[in-house]
Amino acid sequence: MRNFSLLDNILNEIDQSLRVVHATAPTTERPNPANGVQESAPLNEDERDMISRLMRINHTGEVSAQGLYRGQALTAKREDIRVQMERAAMEENDHLNWTDKRLQELGGRKSLLNPLFYWGSFTIGAIAGKVGDKWSLGFVKETEDQVIKHLEEHINQLPAHALTDMAILQKMKADEMHHGDVAMQAGGAKLPFLARKLLMPLMSKVMTKSTYYV
Ligand SMILES: [Fe+2]
Numbered sequence: 391m392r393n394f395s396l397l398d399n400i401l402n403e404i405d406q407s408l409r410v411v412h413a414t415a416p417t418t419e420r421p422n423p424a425n426g427v428q429e430s431a432p433l434n435e436d437e438r439d440m441i442s443r444l445m446r447i448n449h450t451g452e453v454s455a456q457g458l459y460r461g462q463a464l465t466a467k468r469e470d471i472r473v474q475m476e477r478a479a480m481e482e483n484d485h486l487n488w489t490d491k492r493l494q495e496l497g498g499r500k501s502l503l504n505p506l507f508y509w510g511s512f513t514i515g516a517i518a519g520k521v522g523d524k525w526s527l528g529f530v531k532e533t534e535d536q537v538i539k540h541l542e543e544h545i546n547q548l549p550a551h552a553l554t555d556m557a558i559l560q561k562m563k564a565d566e567m568h569h570g571d572v573a574m575q576a577g578g579a580k581l582p583f584l585a586r587k588l589l590m591p592l593m594s595k596v597m598t599k600s601t602y603y604v
């Protein structure tokens with residue numbers, strides 16, 4: 391087994407980031423929840439436009455999740471946590487691909503801000519991993535809670551016949567709940583009040599508001 395130098399790691403991470411933003415990244419064996427699901431009535435133009443914006447937000451959310459998990463995996467101290475982070479990152483890649491595919495079907499486009507959100511999240515993840523595993527796991531839980539909140543908002547905005555989008559978002563929501571639970575079971579600490587109530591919701595707002603348009 392070869393030991394990776396800092397430069398190896400940096401190059402590996404740059405490679406990974408380019409794949410997340412521009413190509414298909416490694417995924418799990420799980421099927422797309424939209425397979426075989428069809429709208430019960432066709433989407434009109436306004437609905438397509440609105441849903442493609444929601445999918446763009448979700449896609450960027452998954453780009454950020456990649457950055458976060460990769461950053462944490464790089465600096466996590468406990469081996470079991472690093473492995474867990476890598477599995478979660480692969481599941482987030484499923485989400486990334488599902489939302490990417492759906493975005494294409496709807497004729498939408500990905501956010502131009504994706505590289506910015508990837509590297510911003512990567513940096514935060516790497517710092518959280520450095521500060522200590524219990525905080526980085528607590529951070530996962532808090533991040534997932536924010537994602538669940540905006541997924542719920544999106545689910546509520548979907549027209550009742552948008553069954554394809556419903557299937558994708560529901561499955562993502564279930565996965566994010568699982569990621570949050572696993573992080574706490576692995577020893578995650580509850581983040582300080584200000585981080586939970588101010589900082590994290592603010593970061594989530596910035597991401598969801600900007601990528602609705604850009
Ligand atoms: Fe996700």
Ligand SMILES: [Fe+2]
Binds near residue numbers: 455478482534565
């Ligand atoms: Fe997740």
